Amino acid sequence: MRGRAKLHTDEAAVEYVPKSLTSALEFDKVFSRLAPLEIDLGCGDGAFLAALAQENPTHNFLGIERLLGRVRSVCRKVARLDLKNARALQMESEFTVTHLLAPGSVTMFHLLFPDPWPKRRHHRRRAFTPEFLSSIHRALIAGGLFHVATDHADYFHQIERVIAATDIFVISREQYHFPPTSFEQKYVARGLSVHRLLLRKVSPVR
Known part of the structure; x- marks a missing residue:
């Protein structure tokens, strides 16, 4: 609570604190x-989230971030821009996707520049696994999108x-504008390449 008290009232209101960690989030209430x-x-410092919310006022945007300092940054950016369609949740992404999202509740996920854990002995810590992909698929609407980028x-x-x-996914060739x-x-x-994929949910062939 002490960390949240450092935010102004309008900034603190951006953060959503769920009442339960065992039931799906109700986004009409969020x-x-x-x-x-x-x-x-x-979602890091929230720059991407805030830009998306500004450009797409008819959509809702939820930023998931485990680090409190970054959550504060998101709250300040969103409040400064007076965005009513963006919220922040301090939580582990994998836990949120697996336990807090109802099936078919999400139109698009963004996973941008996740920690690559470059040392081989740390590869098991990488977020992108078959199990994680299956959880993403479950939470997406039919035909929903998964936007992934890494350097x-x-x-x-x-x-x-x-x-x-x-x-359960195909690569989409649709052209989307995403803010950097x-x-x-x-x-x-620094002249580095960015690798990007846009995946569309499909029903698995039985």
């Missing part, structure tokens, strides 16, 4: 309206292998 929902997993080539190849081993994240701006400025 946002006080029903609208297509996009979730930014590991780490080896991690990107692992992501491609995980996708290729399943029949703070990380992306730094990588591009």
Whole structure:
């Protein structure tokens, strides 16, 4: 509570604190309206989330971030822009996707520049696994989208292998404009490549 007290009232109101960690979030209550929902997993400082919310006022946007300092940053950005369609949740992304999202409740997920855990002995800590992909699939609406980006080539190849081993997503060739994240701006400025995929949910062939 002490960390939240450092925010002004309008900033603190951006953060959503669930009453239960065992039942699915009710997004009509989170946002006080029903609208297509996009979730930014590991939303960092909130620059991407706030830009998306500004550009798409008819959608709701939830940023998931485990670090309190970053959650505060998100709250300040959203409050400064007076965005009513963006909220922040301090939580682990994997836990949120697995335990707090009802089936078919999300229109699009964004997973941008997750920790690549480059050392081989740490690869098991990477977020993108078959189990995680299955949880994403369950939470998406029919035809929902999963937007993934990383600057780490080896991690990107692992992501491609995980996708290729399943029949629950296809690569979408649709053209979408996504605002750059703070990380992306730094990588591009250093001349680094950004690897990106847009995946569309499909029903597995039986």
